[in-house]
Amino acid sequence: xxxxxxxxxxxxxxxxxxxxxxxxxxxxxxxxxxxxxxxxxxxxxxxxxxxxxxxxxxxxxxxxxxxxxxxxxxxxxxxxxxxxxxxxxxxxxxxxxxxxxxxxxxxxxxxxxxxxxxxxxxxxxxxxxxxxxxxxxxxxxxxxxxxxxxxxxxxxxxxxxxxxxxxxxxxxxxxx
Amino acid sequence: xxxxxxxxxxxxxxxxxxxxxxxxxxxxxxxxxxxxxxxxxxxxxxxxxxxxxxxxxxxxxxxxxxxxxxxxxxxxxxxxxxxxxxxxxxxxxxxxxxxxxxxxxxxxxxxxxxxxxxxxxxxxxxxxxxxxxxxxxxxxxxxxxxxxxxxxxxxxxxxxxxxxxxxxxxxxxxxxxxxxxxxxxxxxxxxxxxxxxxxxxxxxxxxxxxxxxxxxxxxxxxxxxxxxxxxxxxxxxxxxxxxxxxxxxxxxxxxxxxxxxxxxxxxxxxxxxxxxxxxxxxxxxxxxxxxxxxxxxxxxxxxxxxxxxxxxxxxxxxxxxxxxxx
Numbered sequence: 001x002x003x004x005x006x007x008x009x010x011x012x013x014x015x016x017x018x019x020x021x022x023x024x025x026x027x028x029x030x031x032x033x034x035x036x037x038x039x040x041x042x043x044x045x046x047x048x049x050x051x052x053x054x055x056x057x058x059x060x061x062x063x064x065x066x067x068x069x070x071x072x073x074x075x076x077x078x079x080x081x082x083x084x085x086x087x088x089x090x091x092x093x094x095x096x097x098x099x100x101x102x103x104x105x106x107x108x109x110x111x112x113x114x115x116x117x118x119x120x121x122x123x124x125x126x127x128x129x130x131x132x133x134x135x136x137x138x139x140x141x142x143x144x145x146x147x148x149x150x151x152x153x154x155x156x157x158x159x160x161x162x163x164x165x166x167x168x169x170x171x172x173x174x175x176x
Numbered sequence: 177x178x179x180x181x182x183x184x185x186x187x188x189x190x191x192x193x194x195x196x197x198x199x200x201x202x203x204x205x206x207x208x209x210x211x212x213x214x215x216x217x218x219x220x221x222x223x224x225x226x227x228x229x230x231x232x233x234x235x236x237x238x239x240x241x242x243x244x245x246x247x248x249x250x251x252x253x254x255x256x257x258x259x260x261x262x263x264x265x266x267x268x269x270x271x272x273x274x275x276x277x278x279x280x281x282x283x284x285x286x287x288x289x290x291x292x293x294x295x296x297x298x299x300x301x302x303x304x305x306x307x308x309x310x311x312x313x314x315x316x317x318x319x320x321x322x323x324x325x326x327x328x329x330x331x332x333x334x335x336x337x338x339x340x341x342x343x344x345x346x347x348x349x350x351x352x353x354x355x356x357x358x359x360x361x362x363x364x365x366x367x368x369x370x371x372x373x374x375x376x377x378x379x380x381x382x383x384x385x386x387x388x389x390x391x392x393x394x395x396x397x398x399x400x401x402x403x404x405x406x407x408x409x410x411x412x413x414x415x416x417x418x419x420x421x422x423x424x425x426x427x428x429x430x431x432x433x434x435x436x437x438x439x440x441x442x443x444x445x446x447x448x449x450x451x452x453x454x455x456x457x458x459x460x461x462x463x464x465x466x467x468x469x470x471x472x473x474x475x476x477x478x479x480x481x482x483x484x485x486x487x488x489x490x491x492x493x494x495x496x497x498x499x500x501x502x
Contacts, residue, residue: 004311006213011204011310018200023191031190039203046207047214088188106179106186125183126191157179 010046013056018042020127021060027122028115029068030080040067058129058136065137085111109159117152124149189383189499194374195339195352197308197316204310205458205469283412286424286449290405293449294398298326301478301488302398309470316340323480323488326398327360334488350378355490358389373490380496401442401451415446418453419474422446451475 021041025034041064045052053059068077088107110118123134135145302325308316317340327333340351358370370389375382404410413425423443443453456471478484 007208007311010207011315014200014204018203019193022193026191035199039206042203043207049213084190087190102182103186106182107188110183110186121180121183125180126187153179156183160179160182 006049010042010049013045013049013052014042017057017060020057021064024061024064024127025068026084027126028065028081028119029077030082030084032080032083033077034080037064037067055133058133061123061127061129061137062139105160106156109156109162112159113152113155116148117155120145120149120152121156194354197306197318197339200316201308201310201469201471283408283410286412286426286444287405287408289449290444290451291402293444294326294402294405294451297450297477299324299480301325301480301484303476303478303487305474307472307474309472311468321478321488323485325477329360329362331360333358333360336488336490347378352376353490355488356389373492375490375492375496377493380493381499382492382496383499401454410442413441416443418443421452423452424449450477 018038022034022038025037025041029037041060044063044067045056045060051059089104089111110121113121120134120138123129123137124131129137131145131149132142134149135142138145138148140148301321301323304320304322306316306318306320307314319338320335321337322333322335324331324333335356336353337356338351338353340348352374354372354374356370356372358368361368367388369386371384371386372389373382373384410426413427416423416425422445424446426442426444427439439455439457439459441455441457442451444450445452452475454471454473454475456473458469478487
């Protein structure tokens with residue numbers, strides 16, 4: 001493969017997957033550092049282009065996960081993610097009131113979960129990964145993923161129920 | 177509806193990126209600037225040292241490609257869109273300028289004339305059409321109207337930018353418009369509070385928010401051009417015709433990264449001395465490969481009439497859905 005072909009493959013990779021890598025970065029690290037994360041992910045993808053599989057998304061999200069986990073930017077990530085989670089809790093949809101309430105209840109409950117639970121749930125629900133791909137991103141078997149997902153769903157349902165208790169309902173706080 | 181379905185429907189709009197050709201060009205150039213991909217290894221992608229090992233080389237990439245490429249590639253993208261602290265009341269001597277048509281005036285005279293023209297146009301509406309291409313293939317088109325073109329500190333600035341999705345350039349209906357209103361900060365690179373309205377025409381949606389905005393960046397401002405001209409950091413390269421108009425060609429060379437050469441070319445109108453076009457090329461020569469990114473900015477200026485000011489104000493078509501943008 002000649003270099004123009006490599007560049008073509010890389011730009012195609014970028015164009016195809018940028019939106020989903022960005023979405024994952026926002027959900028895991030917040031918008032404040034998402035752009036930087038995405039830049040690093042594709043920098044690594046270029047350097048490791050020979051290792052990127054045809055089905056590239058899980059590979060890219062693993063890289064994004066590792067970039068986000070980098071201790072160098074841990075403090076920035078905490079701050080960025082906290083701001084992101086606050087924005088989810090405060091966001092509204094100009095729609096039927098019940099739908100707004102329901103959506104907000106789910107988002108509030110989600111922000112009250114642990115990072116791990118949130119990632120488990122959103123990989124499938126928001127980022128469109130198959131359970132098998134999600135398991136690959138998390139570095140576990142599909143069976144393990146299903147068990148963890150089941151538990152995370154239960155915790156989400158509990159958090160939603162706890163948050164739907166009317167005026168005196170539980171106040172969720174964004175996990176840093 | 178079960179919890180997962182409810183969760184899927186609650187997906188925040190903030191997870192979706194906005195089309196950003198400049199960022200795409202910057203990301204790709206930054207990646208390619210590190211050189212050839214490494215030979216394929218069998219190491220699984222889950223190993224964390226991927227990120228760390230690569231980050232170890234990042235500072236030089238960031239400094240060189242980031243400071244150099246991003247500065248110049250974006251220098252005139254939004255170029256003539258905002259900021260200048262200098263608002264001298266110098267007027268252009270059009271009579272002399274006309275007399276100079278047909279010959280390239282000296283560098284010192286040209287410097288004075290261009291600076292005067294920039295200041296004279298400060299109260300007009302600046303229009304920039306930006307086209308980016310990689311290896312000869314167009315991959316991004318954006319249009320921007322800004323009023324006033326060179327605002328004074330504290331002055332309200334309106335900018336409307338229309339971005340065509342680089343992935344769907346063949347679909348003329350797939351574009352977004354963003355209106356940003358803010359007050360001109362005293363210094364570049366200052367975060368400002370902005371009112372932002374965005375309309376996604378393909379999706380028939382619009383958003384409105386008040387947010388802290390990074391503001392006009394130094395490298396993206398006309399002040400960058402002004403600084404280059406004022407500091408004499410240009411070479412007069414002769415005459416040229418741009419869209420039927422006589423112009424003077426100025427060249428700026430700025431080395432960036434080993435293997436990456438940035439060439440900035442600016443054409444100013446030979447009569448008014450206002451910038452007409454800039455072309456920024458970043459060319460990387462590497463073993464067996466060539467990177468060629470080009471950004472073309474075509475500029476024009478509109479009098480602030482009611483009809484022209486309407487171009488800076490976003491219009492939301494009837495029937496579009498307003499959505500939240502946290």
